[in-house]
Every structure is written in structure tokens, then in C-alpha cells.
Amino acid sequence: MKKGDCIELLIDDLVYGGRGVARKDEFVWFVDGGLPGQTVQAVVRRRRKSYGEARVREVIEPGPDQIEAPCPYFGICGGCQLQHLKYEAQVAAKTRQVRDILTRIGQLSGDPVQETRPAEQIYGYRNKMEFTFSDRPWVIQDRDEDKPEDFALGLHVPGRFDKVLDIDACLLQSETANQLLRDVRDLVLKTELPPYRVQDHAGFWRFLVIREGKQTSDLFMKVITSSQAPQRGKPAFEWLMHKLFWNHLELTGVIHGISDKKAQVAFSESETLVLGDGRLREQVGSCMYEISSDAFFQTNTGQTKVLFDTIIELAGFSGNEIVYDLYCGTGAIGIYIARHVKQVVGIEAIPAAVEDGNRNVELNNLGNVHLMTGDMMDAIHDTHALTGKFGAADVVILDPPRGGTHPGTIRDLLSWKPPCIIYVSCNPPMLAKDLTELQTLYRVEAVQPVDMFPHTKHIEVVCVLRRK
Numbered sequence: 173m174k175k176g177d178c179i180e181l182l183i184d185d186l187v188y189g190g191r192g193v194a195r196k197d198e199f200v201w202f203v204d205g206g207l208p209g210q211t212v213q214a215v216v217r218r219r220r221k222s223y224g225e226a227r228v229r230e231v232i233e234p235g236p237d238q239i240e241a242p243c244p245y246f247g248i249c250g251g252c253q254l255q256h257l258k259y260e261a262q263v264a265a266k267t268r269q270v271r272d273i274l275t276r277i278g279q280l281s282g283d284p285v286q287e288t289r290p291a292e293q294i295y296g297y298r299n300k301m302e303f304t305f306s307d308r309p310w311v312i313q314d315r316d317e318d319k320p321e322d323f324a325l326g327l328h329v330p331g332r333f334d335k336v337l338d339i340d341a342c343l344l345q346s347e348t349a350n351q352l353l354r355d356v357r358d359l360v361l362k363t364e365l366p367p368y369r370v371q372d373h374a375g376f377w378r379f380l381v382i383r384e385g386k387q388t389s390d391l392f393m394k395v396i397t398s399s400q401a402p403q404r405g406k407p408a409f410e411w412l413m414h415k416l417f418w419n420h421l422e423l424t425g426v427i428h429g430i431s432d433k434k435a436q437v438a439f440s441e442s443e444t445l446v447l448g449d450g451r452l453r454e455q456v457g458s459c460m461y462e463i464s465s466d467a468f469f470q471t472n473t474g475q476t477k478v479l480f481d482t483i484i485e486l487a488g489f490s491g492n493e494i495v496y497d498l499y500c501g502t503g504a505i506g507i508y509i510a511r512h513v514k515q516v517v518g519i520e521a522i523p524a525a526v527e528d529g530n531r532n533v534e535l536n537n538l539g540n541v542h543l544m545t546g547d548m549m550d551a552i553h554d555t556h557a558l559t560g561k562f563g564a565a566d567v568v569i570l571d572p573p574r575g576g577t578h579p580g581t582i583r584d585l586l587s588w589k590p591p592c593i594i595y596v597s598c599n600p601p602m603l604a605k606d607l608t609e610l611q612t613l614y615r616v617e618a619v620q621p622v623d624m625f626p627h628t629k630h631i632e633v634v635c636v637l638r639r640k
Contacts, residue, residue, distance in 0.1 A: 173216050178229060183210045186265040188273055188600065190253035190629030192228075201226055205247065207257050208265070209235030237261035242295075242343060248312060249337050250330035251344065252627040263290045263623055266631045270600050270621045278604030279611065285619040289478055294626040297472045298344045299384045299454065302438045303353065304328060305360070305367035305377040306336035323367055325357045325380065333436060334370050344627070348391065349382045352420055356380055356395070359415050363408040365401055370436060376401050376408075378431060379438040383463070386473040387455035392425040392448070394465055396440050399430050413446055424448050427465050439466060456480065459508050460535055467502055467528050475624045479596075479632060480508040482620050483569070486636045487594055489513050493566040496590070498552065498581070503529030503543045505569060505596070510538045517562045518543040519551045552584045565590040576602030582609050589613065595635040598624075603633055615640055 173179055181194035183206040192206020194214075203214050205228035214226035231238075241247070241255035254262050267288045274280040291297065309324035310332070324338035338357075341350035360367075360377055368375035379396040395412070397405060409428055417423065425448030429440025443450075443465070451462040454469065456477050463469045470476040483505065487493075489512040497506040500518030502525045510516050520526050520543065529543040542562065544551070552558065559565075568590045570577060576599060585593070586609070593614060597603035607616065614637035624632045 173219055173224065175216055175218060177216045178213055179216060179226065180232065181206070181212055181214050181226070183208055183212065183235065185268065186254075186257075188269045188629070188631075199224065203228060207235040207238050208261070210238065245312075245337060245339055248310065248329065249327045249339065251327060251342070253629045255627045259290070259294050259626060262626065263288045266621055266623060270619065270631060270633055273600045274604050274607065274616075274619060276604075277601060278607035280604075280607065280616055280619075282616075284616050285621070288621040288623050288631070289482065291472065291475050291478075291623050291626050293474050295343045296346045297386075297474060297626070298342075299386050299469070299473050300471050301342060301345050301349065301382050303380040303382075304336050304436070304438075305375075305379065306334075307367050307369050307375065308335055310335045310337045312337070320361065323361060325353070325360070325367075325377075345382070346384060348422065349384055352382060352391070352393065352416075352423075353380070355416060355419055356393075356412075359412050363412065365404060365408050368398060370434075373434055374400065376405055379429075381438055381465075383452045383465075385452055385454040388453045389422065390424045390453050391420070391422050392452040392465070393423060394427040394429055394438075394440075394443075396429040396431055396438055398432050400432075417447075425450060425452060425465075429465075456504070456508060459532075461502070461504065461507070461532050462528070462535060463502070464524065464528050467525060469502065469504065470624065472624045475622060475632075476504075479622050479624065479634070480505060482622060482634050483594055483596065484509055484512055486618050486620060486634060487567060487592065489567075494563045495567045495569060496552075496558075496562075496565040497569045497571070498548060498585075499570070499572050500529065500543060501525050501571075503532060503541065505571065506541050506543070507532055507536055507538060510536075510541050513567075514540065515562065516541045517558070517565075519546050519548060521545070521547055549578055549580045549584070552581060552588070555584075555588060564588075567592045567594060569594045569596065571596040572602075574599045574602070577606055579609075582606055586610070586613055589639060591639050593637040595633075595637065597633045597635065598630065600631055600633055603635060607635070610637055613640060614638060 183192035192203040194201045200223040211233035213230040217225045237258040271285040306324045324336040326339040329335045365376040368378045381394040383392040426446040428444045431440045493513040497518040506516040617636045620634045622632045
């Protein structure tokens with residue numbers, strides 16, 4: 173088989189990353205779009221020595237849990253990989269994937285992996301979305317003939333930095349946010365200022381960021397433009413805002429960001445506050461959070477509470493623990509667990525995140541949470557400076573970025589020998605890699621997957637390790 177050939181395959185299961193896996197003539201195929209139980213005709217994308225990659229061209233026989241995806245853009249935008257699979261089957265597949273990864277890569281023995289905790293709300297759950305303006309829309313079948321051929325506001329098509337899928341709604345955000353998206357598109361088109369072009373880096377409109385407080389009803393918007401068209405740009409933006417304010421009285425915050433960087437990321441070099449104080453307010457349980465425009469916060473508020481409650485449950489706090497929260501970000505976990513422990517010490521490398529966190533510590537009237545800025549390796553390597561000031565750690569919460577934990581940090585953590593480590597991971601393969609070293613001194617007591625992102629390939633995992 174070579175690239176472009178077709179092959180008939182029976183899909184056995186889903187692997188991490190949302191791809192189907194099939195075996196034919198003792199050869200393994202990973203199939204984009206494939207679901208367990210399907211018989212498909214697949215197109216070969218590439219073939220390696222030990223495996224091949226393909227994509228579904230036609231479903232010959234549907235799988236038992238296959239359904240019709242409700243989103244008209246499914247299979248094109250790439251944001252959701254599993255909308256065509258019953259939600260219960262998605263959750264079960266994620267449990268199998270975590271179990272397989274931790275056993276195969278992490279050398280985990282026994283079966284401490286619990287069933288994945290599902291989400292109560294499987295659509296409209298996202299509290300943040302980023303959309304891109306472009307002059308090169310991805311053309312789809314049944315395209316609205318009234319839409320311009322040189323304008324799009326939507327999501328990047330996978331693998332195409334230069335093509336944007338123009339969308340009217342994303343089912344993962346609320347209808348309020350979708351209406352705001354549609355209104356921004358209609359009004360921007362009337363300004364007759366061009367969208368940004370990645371080919372020659374010319375154009376005005378660049379990004380739209382929408383954030384919602386799911387528990388507070390806050391609605392926040394950032395529009396990022398270039399600094400081009402200085403004579404027309406400012407009046408056009410002011411006109412846009414005037415129209416939006418009348419249509420969306422629920423808006424509580426607006427920022428105009430300006431970026432002339434060539435990188436296609438929704439961050440601005442300078443900002444002007446148009447409405448509000450530049451912060452979104454969100455509530456998780458009894459805790460209130462003020463979130464700056466660019467600050468990270470879990471994008472599924474409902475499941476964030478499930479995640480944080482899982483940490484408290486599995487840790488079994490007595491109320492006397494000194495907890496070190498590494499990679500603490502804005503301190504969201506530490507603030508939530510503070511009433512269950514004696515003291516929380518958070519360490520984060522980004523000063524702006526620590527500033528946000530300390531503001532939220534004050535907002536929640538917590539006297540036992542201390543957040544500090546520091547490079548993780550330097551901060552925890554100097555053990556005496558930390559423990560001399562705050563005391564030895566009873567529990568360490570490790571919540572690293574997707575790239576995982578630096579090996580030096582793992583070694584320093586092993587030298588601390590805290591009685592308990594709670595590893596929160598959004599990347600199970602990296603968790604598995606770190607477990608191979610952590611298990612030299614610790615046993616894995618429990619692994620609890622939490623489905624933070626229904627219909628997508630992503631999995632969040634809470635892993636509790638106790639010192640041997």
C-alpha cells in the first residue's frame with residue numbers, strides 16, 4: 173500500500189488522539205475519523221515500517237455507537253473529533269486510553285485507573301473561544317452564496333495556517349456567544365476594512381476572543397487589529413463598538429488590542445480598555461475568580477469544579493496539611509482547596525499570573541495561601557529557603573503545562589520526599605513518562621480521569637502517589 177491507495181478496514185478501538193485503530197494482515201493502521209465497530213474504506217496517508225496512517229473515505233458499515241454529528245462543520249474545523257460517537261462511548265474510550273498509556277508507557281501495575289468522570293453539560297460548555305479573521309475562507313459544500321469570497325471569521329482548518337473556516341456558530345459555546353460572533357462578522361464587513369492577510373501581513377482585522385463567566389453571566393470580548401489604516405481604523409472600531417453595545421447590553425468588558433506581530437496568535441502588543449475593568453469574573457463552587465484578558469483559566473467551568481473536588485476527595489485532606497502547588501498559574505487550585513488544608517504555597521514562573529492569583533486570594537479572604545513568582549527548577553531546588561519559611565510539604569500538587577515536567581524538577585521533587593504527590597495532567601503520555609521515575613519512591617494509589625472537553629480527544633487526569 174502506498175499514499176493515495178484505498179483499503180478496507182474494521183476499526184477495533186479508539187487510541188489517544190481520537191483516531192481509530194485497525195489491524196489487517198498483522199499490520200496496524202491509525203485511521204482519522206474511524207470509530208470502534210465501523211467497517212470503512214480508508215485512504216492511505218503514509219506508511220511506516222511498523223504502522224500506517226489513513227483517513228476514512230467512506231463508512232461501509234456503521235459502528236454500534238455511531239451517531240449523526242449535530243455540527244454542520246464537523247470533520248472540517250477539527251475542533252471536535254468525536255461528535256459522531258455517543259457520549260457514553262466517548263467517556264468509556266477515554267478510560268481505556270488512560271489505562272493503556274499508563275500501563276504501556278508508565279509501567280503501571282495493578283489497575284488503579286477509575287472510570288472517567290463524565291461532564292453533565294456536553295455542549296455549550298466552553299467559557300473561552302478564539303476566532304481568526306482571514307481573507308482566505310475554506311470553501312465548503314452548500315456554502316451560502318451571499319457570503320463574500322474574500323472574508324472569513326472562524327476557526328483554522330487543521331494543517332492549513334492560511335485557511336479559515338467561516339462559521340455561524342460553534343456548538344461548544346453558548347448561543348449568547350454565537351450571536352455575538354455573528355454580529356461582529358456582519359458589522360466588520362460593513363466597515364469595508366480588510367481582514368489580515370498572512371501572505372503579505374497586510375490588513376486590519378485579526379482576532380476575536382470571547383470569554384464568558386458561566387456562573388456570573390459576565391460576557392467579555394477582545395478584538396485584535398493591526399495598527400494599519402490609522403485614519404480609518406479607529407473610527408471603524410468605535411462605530412463597531414457603538415453598534416455592538418446596543419445589540420449586546422449584557423457585555424461587561426471589551427478590550428481593543430493591537431498587534432503587528434507576524435505570528436498568528438491572539439495576543440496583543442498594546443491594549444485599550446473600552447468597557448469594564450479588563451477582567452472576567454467566574455465562580456467555581458464558593459470561590460470567586462477575577463480573570464485578566466490573557467490569563468489562563470480552565471475553559472469548562474462546570475468540569476473545573478468536578479476536577480477540583482476530585483483533588484480534594486483523593487487527597488483525603490485532614491485540615492493540617494502544608495500543600496505546595498507547583499506550576500500554580502493564577503492559583504485556582506490552591507484557592508479552591510485552601511479551606512481544606514492548613515497552608516498553600518504556590519509557585520509560578522509568570523509574574524502576571526501570580527499577580528492575578530494574589531488578587532483572587534484577597535477576593536476570597538484567604539490568609540493561608542501564599543503565591544510566589546519563581547522559575548520552577550530554581551525555586552524548588554533551594555529546599556531550605558522554602559521549607560524554612562513555610563514548612564515541609566505534606567502534599568505537593570504538580571500541574572505542569574502540556575509539555576510535562578522538567579526532569580530536574582522531578583529529581584528535586586524526589587529529594588523532597590513529600591508523603592503525597594497529586595499529579596494533575598492534561599497530557600497522559602507525559603504523565604506516564606514522569607511516572608516511570610516517580611514510582612522509584614512512590615506507589616500510584618489512584619488515577620481518576622475527568623472529561624473536561626466532551627467531543628474532543630483531550631483527557632484530564634488526577635493521579636495520586638503515596639510515598640512507599
